[in-house]
Amino acid sequence: MSQHRHPGAPGRAGAVPALPDLPEATVARLPEYLRALHNLAETGHETVSSEGLASAAGVNSAKLRKDLSHLGSYGTRGVGYDVGLLIDQIEYVLGLTQRRAVALVGVGNLGHALAGYDGFVSRGFRIAALFDADTARVGEEINGLVVRHIDELPRVAAAEAIAIGVIATPASAAQAVADQLVAVGVTSILNFAPCVLSVPEGVDLRKVDLAIELQILSFHEHRKASLTALPATGGSALTALPGGLAVTDPQEAIGT
Amino acid sequence: MSQHRHPGAPGRAGAVPALPDLPEATVARLPEYLRALHNLAETGHETVSSEGLASAAGVNSAKLRKDLSHLGSYGTRGVGYDVGLLIDQIEYVLGLTQRRAVALVGVGNLGHALAGYDGFVSRGFRIAALFDADTARVGEEINGLVVRHIDELPRVAAAEAIAIGVIATPASAAQAVADQLVAVGVTSILNFAPCVLSVPEGVDLRKVDLAIELQILSFHEHRKASLTALPATGGSALTALPGGLAVTDPQEAIGT
DNA sequence: TTGTGTGAAATATTTCACAGCC
DNA sequence: GGCTGTGAAATATTTCACACAA
Known part of the structure; x- marks a missing residue:
């Protein structure tokens, strides 16, 4: 692509959004880049190389450059990326220039914590309403918001322009x-x-399942244990394992 | 692969684990299958087809079959999968046959909720210890566990055989x-x-970032809004959008 | 000279479609 | 006849490596 094309400049200088349809994997990483960029901005960096930003975001630089290239050309060859400009661009693409209203339904154990979670507010969202079906919880105030009964959802949604439901x-x-x-x-x-x-x-629809994350880690624990369990089977302990040797997690070595 | 090969039968009948190294994407879905299977077992199903299990787990059946095929052959052609057998097999592969001990560090807003989260306990884990650096929180009891100071980690880790840290x-x-x-x-x-x-x-290392999930949703909201914003540009509103027409989220349509 | 942007190659993942077994 | 298991095709994602702009 020739020259600098800035599809959908944040400053809305008459240009058009034309949100390029980014690969889903890229979309999932943009928020990470954004957080890293905010950190850099706070520590006084005005510019950052793909190498620098990549390591701050925990990815490799080739991936970062490819990701950013989907947004257009916001870097300067030989120099790097302008931190402020890139923040604006990513926030624009992610649609964070407007503070979207979030409705949280379910104010139990976890919901309670989410209602008080700073990260939502500090990273572009506004918790606009809390709901629960349990009348015992309705009326309770959390973080300045009153819990409403779920039946009030239609009325409140219209009034608050709810964009995202949790x-x-x-x-x-x-x-x-x-x-x-x-x-x-x-x-x-x-x-x-x-x-x-x-x-x-x-x-x-997106989903977060806390137990699933632990189960994935459990798999890797199991795997590591089953590998180290056969210290020396003659070399290729990694391949098939013909037969014999009952090894069901001897007791994973922890600590010294 | 000829005949039935059951690599690493749960019942440890003298056979070997030989954990096949599953594709990461498959590992991430196994917990979902497991949950669906438990639901099926509770509702009295002894057998389930790939179609049935797939829809219960929210994936398509081809993917499910491919995933399960990596574990070995646990289905019966013309019939389906034996629910109980498959549960055992997946639990075995995920290393859930032993109840791993989890240490949770940080008992603030979110940590508090996690400490009380049933899902960890009901899905194969044991919260073995809670830690915090804030002495004001040390000594507090949550869900039957006392919060300890983080400096006690070495002692407790050795005693409790901590496998996973949160x-x-x-x-x-x-x-x-x-x-x-x-x-x-x-x-x-x-x-x-x-x-x-x-x-x-x-x-x-795995990571869960609640704000990132919202930001990803925000992207899609933004995208949907930018597409519906140009109701009829003559047909191909999906392609490039030459230039002109400043459209920066008019006001996403909510409600009726 | 430095470091972005990007085609092209390498991997990983998903989907198709059907042979083979129950 | 129904349904799994799986090669092969189609997609998606990551990585390489280098031309080229500043």
Whole structure:
């Protein structure tokens, strides 16, 4: 691509957004770059190389450059990237120039913590409403917000222009809540309940399952243990393991 | 592969683990299958087809079959999978046959919620210890566990055989905590702090960043808004968008 | 000379489609 | 007849390596 093309300049200088459809893997990394850039900006850096930003974000520099190249050319060859400019660009692409309103449904153990989580507010969002189905919890105030009954969702959603719904209910309630969110026009949902939700075409759904993360780590623990368990089988302990030798996690070595 | 090969039967009938090194994408889905299988078992199903399990887990059946084929052949052609057998097999591969001990560091807002999260306990883990650096929080009891000072980590880790460390501290403390966990022999870490951690080779690190999930959703909101914003540009509104037409999120349509 | 931007190569993952077994 | 297991094709993602701009 010739010359500098800045698709959708943040300053809206008459140009057009034309959000390029980024690879999903790239989208998932942009927030990480953004955080690293904010750190750099706070420590007085005005410029950063792909190498520098990549290591701050925990990726390799080739990947970073490829990712950023999808946004257009915001670097200067021989110099690096302008930190401020890149922050603006990424925030623009991620749609963070407007502070989206988030509705959190389910104010139990986890929901309570999410309601008080600074990161949402400090990173571009506004928790606009809290809901729960349990009347015992309705009325409680968390972080300056009053918990409302879920039946008030339609009214509140219209008033607050809710853009994103976060579900932190028990799994048994999650699908019903998702349906209600969809019904009031919410098109992005983040689900913390450990279950599969189905939503209509056009609604984006992401999920965070805390236990799954631990189970993935458990797999790798198991794997590491099963490898080190056979210290010397003659070399290729990594391949097939013909037969014999019952080794079911002797007791993973911890500490000295 | 000829006949039924059951690499590493759970019942340890003298056979060998021989954990096949599964594709990472497959590993990440196994916990989801496991949850779906438990649901099926509870509702009395003894057998399930790839189609049925796939839809319960929110994936397509081809992917499911490919994933399961990496574990060996546990299905019966023309019939489906034996629910109980598959549960055993997946639990075995994920290393859930032993209840791994988890240490949670950082008992603030989020950590507090994690300490009380049922899902960890119900899905194969044991929260063995809670730590914090803030002496004001040390001694507090959460869910039957007393919060200890982080300096006690070495002693406790040795006593409890901690396998996995969960970091729920502020970002500023996270790297130091990670270092301490690594120092006492922990080789798997789940990080909730919004920062990049570096750990030595051989230590597995996963990360959950709640704000990042919202930012990814925000991107898609932005994208949807920018597409629907040009209702009829003559057909190919999806391609480049030559120039002109300043469209910076008019106001995303919410509600009716 | 430095360091971005990017084609092209290498990997990883998903999907297709069907042979083979129950 | 139904459904798994799996090669082969299609996509997606990562990495390489270098032309070229500043």
